[in-house]
Amino acid sequence: MNLELLHTIAITKIPKVGAVTAKNLISYCGSAEKVFKASKQQLLKVPRIGEKIATDILKKDVLNEAEKELKYIEKHKINALTFTNNNYPVRLKQYNDCPIILYYKGTSDLNHNRIVGIVGTRKPSVYGKSKCEEIVAGLKDYNVLVISGLAYGIDITAHKKCLEEKIETVGVMGHGMGRIYPPRHRATAVLMTKCGGLLTEYTSAVGPDRMHFPMRNRIIAGMCDALLVVETARKGGSMITAEIGNNYNKDVFAVPGRPKDENSKGCNFLIKAHKAALVETAADIAYNMSWEVGTTSGKKKNIQKQLFVDLSFEEKIIIEL
Numbered sequence: 090m091n092l093e094l095l096h097t098i099a100i101t102k103i104p105k106v107g108a109v110t111a112k113n114l115i116s117y118c119g120s121a122e123k124v125f126k127a128s129k130q131q132l133l134k135v136p137r138i139g140e141k142i143a144t145d146i147l148k149k150d151v152l153n154e155a156e157k158e159l160k161y162i163e164k165h166k167i168n169a170l171t172f173t174n175n176n177y178p179v180r181l182k183q184y185n186d187c188p189i190i191l192y193y194k195g196t197s198d199l200n201h202n203r204i205v206g207i208v209g210t211r212k213p214s215v216y217g218k219s220k221c222e223e224i225v226a227g228l229k230d231y232n233v234l235v236i237s238g239l240a241y242g243i244d245i246t247a248h249k250k251c252l253e254e255k256i257e258t259v260g261v262m263g264h265g266m267g268r269i270y271p272p273r274h275r276a277t278a279v280l281m282t283k284c285g286g287l288l289t290e291y292t293s294a295v296g297p298d299r300m301h302f303p304m305r306n307r308i309i310a311g312m313c314d315a316l317l318v319v320e321t322a323r324k325g326g327s328m329i330t331a332e333i334g335n336n337y338n339k340d341v342f343a344v345p346g347r348p349k350d351e352n353s354k355g356c357n358f359l360i361k362a363h364k365a366a367l368v369e370t371a372a373d374i375a376y377n378m379s380w381e382v383g384t385t386s387g388k389k390k391n392i393q394k395q396l397f398v399d400l401s402f403e404e405k406i407i408i409e410l
Contacts, residue, residue, distance in 0.1 A: 091159070096121035097171050097190050099155035101292065103145050110137045111189045112172070114146075121171075125149055158292045165293075167266055168193045180204070181311040184337060188290035188308070192266055195286015197257045199312070201234035203380065206313030206334075208306075208327040209243025209320045210352050217320030217352060218246050220344050220369075224317065225250040227371025230382045234285070236261060236309055238302070243319045243327075245274055248281060258285040261308045263301035267293035306330040310337055315374055318343045318365060321355035328355050331365060341365040342374055 100111045100121055117135045118124045124132075125146060132143040145151075162169055170177045170191045178199040181187045193199065205228060209217060221243050225235065235251050237244040239260035251258035260281055262270070266289060269275040278287055290308065291301065306326055310316055310333040318341070321327035334341045343365035346353020359365035368374055375382075400408065 092122050093120060094169055094171065095152070095155050095159055096125055098158050098169070098292065099149075099151040100124060101188075101190060101290075102151040102154050103142065105142055108186050108188050110142075112185075113137060115189070125152065154292075161267075161293045162192065165266065166194070170199075176200070178312045180313070181308060184307075184311050186307060187311060191288055191290055191308075192292070193286055193288050194266065195259060195282050195288070197234055197259055197285045199259070199286075199288070201257070203231060203233040203378075204313045204315075205233045205235050205374070206309045206316040206330075207235060207237045207243065207247040208309065208316070208318055208330045210322065210325070210327065211240055211242035211244075212352070213242045213246065213320050214350070214352055216346070217243060217344075221246045221319045222250045224319070224344075224368075224371045224374075225256065226254055228374070229254045229256050231371065231375050231380045232383070234259065236288075236312055238263070238305060238309060238326075239269075239274055239278060239287075240302075240326075241271060245277065247319075248277055248285075252277070252280050252284060255284065260285070260287050261305050261312075262287060262289040262297075263291075263305040264297040265289060265291040265293040265295040268296070270297040302326055303329055307333050310334040310339060313339060315340045315342060315378055317368070317374065318356055318359060320344065320346065320352045322351055323354040323358060325355065328359075331355075331359055335364050340377060342368040342377070344368060 113136050114124045115121050118127050129143050129147060132138050132146060170193055172182055172187060172189050225247055235247060235256055235258045237247045239262055248258050248260060258281055264270055269278045306329050310330050316334040316339050318327050318331050331341050343356040343359045345360060345367055346356055360367045366377055
């Protein structure tokens with residue numbers, strides 16, 4: 090049994106302990122395993138750890154839950170990636186609020202050379218779905234991995250178009266691997282595990298609670314190079330993701346819409362407020378990201394033009410000096 094993984098899972102089960110506090114615990118104690126061997130006095134010296142959390146750690150009740158989870162992921166061949174694991178998404182790792190563990194089932198490299206996040210409304214218009222499909226199809230030429238949230242609307246439209254075009258796509262879920270939400274997306278999710286994957290920070294029994302989805306959005310924003318908002322109202326999960334993307338210094342893009350269209354007010358605002366670049370095609374994203382067709386390396390190579398072509402004897406001496 091992997092004891093460090095067992096104890097890392099256990100830390101995520103401690104009530105009121107989030108990603109930042111969990112990292113503090115591991116850092117101060119030296120390892121996840123040592124967190125559960127620390128005395129109460131030692132635990133209380135850790136930032137954000139009070140009497141209640143220290144007492145919960147000392148009870149060690151969460152270790153039983155962690156052991157069940159470990160057996161579950163082994164049975165279902167789910168990869169558990171701790172934030173010290175080489176396969177953990179490096180783009181996400183640099184942010185202080187990144188999860189200390191991610192559960193992943195799939196074939197894609199989460200450190201793909203180019204990653205595009207796509208978000209949008211759960212109730213897209215015909216125009217929104219059409220633009221989403223058009224842009225996804227165009228991204229095929231640029232060898233990208235597409236990530237989204239497996240939700241209704243723009244999310245599932247992007248995932249399905251990726252599968253159709255044989256583009257790798259990863260769904261970031263706001264619940265554990267023990268279910269697929271919404272249930273009608275199960276067939277698509279199964280296909281994604283063979284051409285992309287499913288990713289979550291939650292243990293298998295955790296359900297799709299409302300509070301989990303804004304947390305899920307930070308993973309989408311953190312993992313991508315470019316974040317595309319296709320269609321969204323002025324408020325909602327997509328706007329939260331775009332705001333996180335801006336805070337993470339990501340390149341954010343938005344598809345414009347008609348001024349009076351409720352579903353486009355969010356995108357139009359992002360463009361007007363200079364929080365997103367206006368895009369109409371996949372080529373617009375590629376141009377802004379300096380991606381070339383058919384290559385996998387991120388940026389174009391800067392080729393220095395030859396200087397001083399026809400030099401006199403004296404000029405050559407000066408250049409050499």
